[in-house]
Amino acid sequence: MADQNFKSEPNRIQYLNEQKAQGRYLLGVFPALYPREILWALNILPVEIWDPPGTAVLANKHLQPYICPIVRNGLELILRGETDIVDGFLFPHTCDSLQNLASIVNDHLELNKPVFSFYHPKMPYTAATQKFYRAQLEILINQLTSIFSPIDTDRLTECLRLSHEIGRQLNKIFKLQRTNQLSFSNSEYYPILRQGEFLWPEDYLKLLNEITAGETIPSKPDTAIVLSGILPNPVEILSLLDKLNVKVAADDLLNNQRRFYLPQSKFSNPLDALTEAYLKRPPCSTIGTPISERLNHLIKLAIGSKAKGVVFLIPKFCEPELFDLPQLKQGLQKAGISSLVIETELNCGLTGQLTTRLEAFIEMLGN
């Protein structure tokens, strides 16, 4: 492998402080879909908030017990004062829970920080969708520029190119991983990719380039699976898969490949290019893709990666995902693909039951 350094994650707080010292703004961004290229072009570093460590205590004052842990832990992080470093928050319109969190943060916490919402359209798309999305991009730009720096069109074009390059490298890595040409275990692979949640694009691209430039060492897993759901947590699941010699050969996680898209490298208008890229996103419960489309996508992923089964990792109470799951499971089974649903907290470690379910599923695939 090339330089082993990328395996050790930079200290996040130190990195963010350095970014600030360079004159960058930081925006705390909640999941999941947002036009990061626009933020970059405005000299804003998006710092994504998915699975902050720790257990929620303070957040319970504002939230009912049946709210997903992404929302709960995110609010806890804010209430503990651990987001003081960011200059504002961005809430994409992902689900009702995040929408409500946006209002709690905006209306009740008196943080004295701007709170932005990004309304992206849901399916079914109509003739007006394209226009609507483009208008949302403009609204977001206007809101951000009124508070932060003005937009530099050349830099925006450059940021789309960076985004394209990041997408191209990620694609390459996904392919190497799928074809067992990378020696990364599951527990190494995800933390590396997830650094994109807080690295400046040039830094992230450098990291990805290092990975793809390194020599490839083939791995020989016993079993390949597709990982779907929201994010690869609890992280101990990845080590358990490693121990069982199971490889995540393809991924449909909201926080990873489901957000993945490749904007064109040549375009005449950056906002049109971003709009086009949005409309071509992979199927996702949070944009209301018809279940049949998502099912076909999953089946294709499984067949293309020679995966024997699909594991869904779902944060507890995640409505968008949970509503689709019974039909997805049934459809997969009809297509001869077994699946397992794990509904879980984000930072809970492995319970005996969780271990048994995952191990039994792998035993089942091995038959």
Add this chain to the structure above:
Amino acid sequence: MAEKYYAGIDVGSHSTEAVIIDDNKQQLSFSIIDTGLDGNAAAENALNLALAKIGINRENLNGIVATGYGRANVTNAGKQVTEITCHATGAHHIFPQAGTVIDMGGQDSKVIHIDENGQLVDFVMNDKCAAGTGRFLEVMAKRLGSDLDQFGNLALLSEQAVPISNTCTVFAESEVVSLLAKNHPRDQIIRGLHQAIVDRIWAQSQTVGIHGAVIMTGGVALNQGVIQLLEDKLKCELLVPPQPQIVGALGAALIAHRNFR
């Protein structure tokens, strides 16, 4: 040539079982003890007990497979396999016509769909808490002053059940206390508790579906109240092995036979 033997040990949250089989997969001996606090010690003790019953030494064992929630800590096992696979294997061995296995133990309940070869097709298992498992029945039996082995029969004394809305062990206990305070008949409360457990396992079974003959394993299969109410709810007969608690250990012994011959 000396006879070959195989052992399976199931270290459950409630009890630990060992089963010894011979080269022809004939069950020769078994033991059942409480797991207690030290799973590995329980595994040792259960195995020694089962061996002593037929006067066989440890050296005569060709292989040991451990299963159950404490499987990872059984130091002398050659292989660890989940109790889901083991219950499926054991149930298929006893009832080759099995298509569905319902295992209700102390802290887990599982519904397992198996094919004609006893291989897993699909399964569901309860989440973290002990709602709707054997532990729930233990706590309620104690609360209502009944022996565990009589508790199920008491549920069948009354035709009527007081509905229990909580299967969470903690909440159900306080619900029972307030029902007793309101002078609801004890038998009807007991039937209501059994009904609540049955409704829960029934709902679980619907996610994998009921296929072929239905086998019930695990300690809760000793509870006649659960068996009868579940038969009513599923509208089919449940096949219960003579010792439902040792099915997982039997499956483990059969897997040892397959792996260590």
